Amino acid sequence: MLQNLFIPARSLASVANHSTSVRQAAGQLCIVQLLTSRTLQTTGHSHSTLVRHLARHLAPTQSGSRSFLTGPPAPGHNTSAMSVEAAKALAGAAAVNNHVNGATKVVGIGSGSTIVYAVQRLAERVKEEGLEVRCVPTSFQARQLILQHGLVLGDLEIEGKIDVTIDGCDEADRDLTLIKGGGGCQTQEKIVAEYSDTFIVIADYRKDSVKLGQAWKYIPIEVVPMAYRPVMARLGDQLGGRAELRMAKAKAGPVVTDNGNLIVDWYWDQGREMNWREVNTIIQCMAGVVETGLFVGMADKAYFGMGDGSVMDRCRGGQ
Numbered sequence: 001m002l003q004n005l006f007i008p009a010r011s012l013a014s015v016a017n018h019s020t021s022v023r024q025a026a027g028q029l030c031i032v033q034l035l036t037s038r039t040l041q042t043t044g045h046s047h048s049t050l051v052r053h054l055a056r057h058l059a060p061t062q063s064g065s066r067s068f069l070t071g072p073p074a075p076g077h078n079t080s081a082m083s084v085e086a087a088k089a090l091a092g093a094a095a096v097n098n099h100v101n102g103a104t105k106v107v108g109i110g111s112g113s114t115i116v117y118a119v120q121r122l123a124e125r126v127k128e129e130g131l132e133v134r135c136v137p138t139s140f141q142a143r144q145l146i147l148q149h150g151l152v153l154g155d156l157e158i159e160g161k162i163d164v165t166i167d168g169c170d171e172a173d174r175d176l177t178l179i180k181g182g183g184g185c186q187t188q189e190k191i192v193a194e195y196s197d198t199f200i201v202i203a204d205y206r207k208d209s210v211k212l213g214q215a216w217k218y219i220p221i222e223v224v225p226m227a228y229r230p231v232m233a234r235l236g237d238q239l240g241g242r243a244e245l246r247m248a249k250a251k252a253g254p255v256v257t258d259n260g261n262l263i264v265d266w267y268w269d270q271g272r273e274m275n276w277r278e279v280n281t282i283i284q285c286m287a288g289v290v291e292t293g294l295f296v297g298m299a300d301k302a303y304f305g306m307g308d309g310s311v312m313d314r315c316r317g318g319q
Contacts, residue, residue, distance in 0.1 A: 087204035087305030092117030094303045094311045095166045095202045096125065104133055106159045108192040109146055110167025111139040111185040114202050118166045123149035136162055138192045139185040140258050162196040169201050170293075171216035172302055173209050176201065176316045177276050181220025181293030184246070184257045190291055193298055201302035208304045208312070212276065218265040219283075220246070220293035227288020228262050234286055239279065241268040261290055 096118050100107060109119060125131055127150075134154030137143040146153050156162075167189055170182040178201065180186045193199045209215050221243075223231050232243035246255045246263040255263050266283075268274065280294040297316070304312045 084204050084206065086309075087307060088114040088202070089117040090305035090309070090311050091202040091204065091303040092119075092166075092305075093121045094305075094313070095200045096121040098303075099164050099166070099198060099200050100125065100131070100133070102129075102131065104131070104163045106136060106154060106162045107133050108136045108162045108165025108167070108196050108199075109138060109142045110165065110189060110192075111142050112168040112183050114168040114204065115142065115166065116145060118202060119145045119149055119151070123151055126151060134159065136165075136192055138165075138167065138189040139183070141183070141185070156192070156195060160195075162192060164198040164200060165193050165196040166200045166202060167193065169203050169207055169295075169299075169302075171207050171209055171212055171214070172201060172203060172299070173212050174314075176299040176302055176314065177212060177297070178295035178299055179212060179216045179219060179293055180295055181222070181263070182216075184220065184222070184255055184263050186220055186293040187222050187257070187259060187261075187291040190295065190298075193295065198300050199298055201299045203302065203304055205304055205306045205312075208302075212274070213268075213270050217270070218244075218267045219279075221264045221266055221283060222257055222259070222261050222290040222292075223264050224288045224290060225260075225262050228264055231286055231288050232264055235264070235266050235283070238282060239266070239268065240272060241266060243267070259290065 092114055100122060107122065109115060122133070122135075126133060132152075134152045135146045136154045136156060136159060137146055143153065167180075169178040169180050171179045180189055207215055221231070221235075228245055232245070235241070235243045243264050243266045246265050247253070248255045257263060268279075276294055277296045280292055280296050283289055283292045283294075299316055301313060301315050304314075306312055
């Protein structure tokens, strides 16, 4: 099923100079009200814009379908110019539009660059529709996003369980087995996802793979500081590959998680076929391991913003 989401080119006349790819998309994809100067907001995050009114009227989709921005692109148009940030925004808006409604009371807020767009859309709907939702964060970053957008902050101690959690991923295979933890937040992300009735993943087209390893080469593992060396050695002995302590880029020394622990990145042997459920269990049973970045059998549905301006969705099991 295709849902029209493309819009007239005249609304793109005021596109800010965001990037070459977005300027090309403005001329070629004709996405109306997607990146107009009115809808761009500068943030302090890793990307420079938030698309505020993206896919506002995106209706619920069927599993395995693709939705467009009001009509497929015109013949001869180069649809590869859609920016990664615009693709992230499409996925974030689709997830919020399809899985948050008047009955939704508690929403888990993931971490990373893509979740910013979902929070932006959620804040718009709360303001416009009077939705009453409380938001449970998965990291310091997520907490700040909730507060910055004027949303109500909640936590698992008070809420007990969550209606729906929306979060990003570093890679998702055809069965929606995920790698997460590129930002070092996988422990709190997994806790929030586990205690949610529905777990929705959002990502751009680069994160969609047939099998893990095509887009991401390592599994992040949170470890207690005193155990990082023996854990690294045991990973090699039991599972092969190599393990590296993740070092910080803006400080001397290693990355320290929100929980005060370290991150070991395990680069598995790409030539070896992996049963990820078994691998996850083996790693979790190593003394000193807090949590892995493998999310096996947890995601219910994923939305991928595609390079042609569409949104592709997929349910667990590849449907």
